[in-house]
Amino acid sequence: MLAARTPDMHDWRPDQLRHAIRAAGVALWSWNVDTDAFAMDELGFELWDLPASDQVTFGELSARIHSADRDRVQSAFSATRAILGPYETDFRIIVGDTVRWVAARGQGEDVGIVGRTMYGIFLDVTGRKQAEEGHELLAGEMSHRVKNLLAIASGLTAISSRSAGSVEDLARELTGRLSALGRAHDLVRPLPNGQGNAALLGDLLAVLLAPYDGLGAFKGRIRVAVERMGVGESTATGLALVIHELATNSMKYGALSAPVGTLDLSSIADGEDLVFTWLEHGGPKVLDPVGRAGFGSKLVQRSVTGQLGGTIQYDWAESGLVVTLRIDRGRLGS
Structure with a gap:
């Protein structure tokens, strides 16, 4: 009797990966380091309570960042290209009358950069905070x-x-x-x-x-x-x-x-x-x-x-x- 082969992640279909990512509450984002264009998936727009669109400006996101964290977050994103290896930044955003904690994670110093675009994720870490x-x-x-x-x-x-x-x-x-x-x-x-x-x-x-x-x-x-x-x-x-x-x-x-x-x-x-x-x-x-x-x-x-x-x-x-x-x-x- 042949043992069942453990499926490799390379065998996963795109729809399977999307289901796994959404189940984990992971919001995807991309950032063009030349044009400063910022894009997110559907879950990202839900997290930030923004209407879905093909592109969002960093200014639109900054308007929802807690005033005490805004400068720090902007500096952290600007410095990501100088950071060696993975990085994580936690900050607060204001959604209506509530405060959410968001963790932004990615890879710094141009590691994994594709077509002048960096990729990362947002996680809602409000419960942990x-x-x-x-x-x-x-x-x-x-x-x-x-x-x-x-x-x-x-x-x-x-x-x-x-x-x-x-x-x-x-x-x-x-x-x-x-x-x-x-x-x-x-x-x-x-x-x-x-x-x-x-x-x-x-x-x-x-x-x-x-x-x-x-x-x-x-x-x-x-x-x-x-x-x-x-x-x-x-x-x-x-x-x-x-x-x-x-x-x-x-x-x-x-x-x-x-x-x-x-x-x-x-x-x-x-x-x-x-x-x-x-x-x-x-x-x-x-x-x-x-x-x-x-x-x-x-x-x-x-x-x-x-x-x-x-x-x-x-x-x-x-x-x-x-x-x-x-x-x-x-x-x-x-």
């Missing part, structure tokens, strides 16, 4: 979160060391606080689509504030009394930033910095809004800060107005700080 951008954003977010967690861990270590009577006490207190932070991180992380809300409001607040609660004889100086309702992943993240910043400031300057200071966090319904009251007692005398707002204050303001779509007010009363946070109930589930 979006994935790369997503990975970069994720890496940046992870780096930011790790730095924040290290900073929090450092602060908690210092706080625990001041109250611990022994190395064993320090280890126990620090482990407990770091574990609470870990639980908060798990609680506010985005959930897969279709799995409902990220957390119950009371659980979220309790877990976020647990690392700042006192230990020993006065444990329980933070009290949370809020409506039972679900909190969506977006709101949970924004609320976590706000609560963490308020608690950190209280631990540095407010009621939680004093051995007998207390914090009450409650909520009431007011029409379509849910109003939170952050009430501190028993700490040092507080003063209305003057001057330029720090990064933490700006972060809180952006989180409240942006992610939560609400408002925040501060009352620097002599008895302790009072913060009023108002959020549209409809936003809490998002």
Whole structure:
């Protein structure tokens, strides 16, 4: 029995090659180095969202290239004859209201030139570029979160060391606080689509504030009394930033910095809004800060107005700080 011969590409018919090229999403182009005439196949015109024609000018293509990439692309094409071997240039084009990433590939330094015409391909690499951008954003977010967690861990270590009577006490207190932070991180992380809300409001607040609660004889100086309702992943993240910043400031300057200071966090319904009251007692005398707002204050303001779509007010009363946070109930589930 004779084995089947593997077909050689030289045996392929032109229509077979066209089907293979189109299936791969490869758009063909040619460029006359003398006349600067540029031509593309049907897929090329579809990629660039141009009406099909026998010829297209480089100027017509340039008009669709992203302004930040245009000069670079023009220089790259002009320099192809000086490039030895294969080359590839990635750039963005604007098609309507969308941005596409295109990879132009060819052979430089007159290699494969036929009749003063160079040949190459265009590939739509939008999916790959979006994935790369997503990975970069994720890496940046992870780096930011790790730095924040290290900073929090450092602060908690210092706080625990001041109250611990022994190395064993320090280890126990620090482990407990770091574990609470870990639980908060798990609680506010985005959930897969279709799995409902990220957390119950009371659980979220309790877990976020647990690392700042006192230990020993006065444990329980933070009290949370809020409506039972679900909190969506977006709101949970924004609320976590706000609560963490308020608690950190209280631990540095407010009621939680004093051995007998207390914090009450409650909520009431007011029409379509849910109003939170952050009430501190028993700490040092507080003063209305003057001057330029720090990064933490700006972060809180952006989180409240942006992610939560609400408002925040501060009352620097002599008895302790009072913060009023108002959020549209409809936003809490998002």
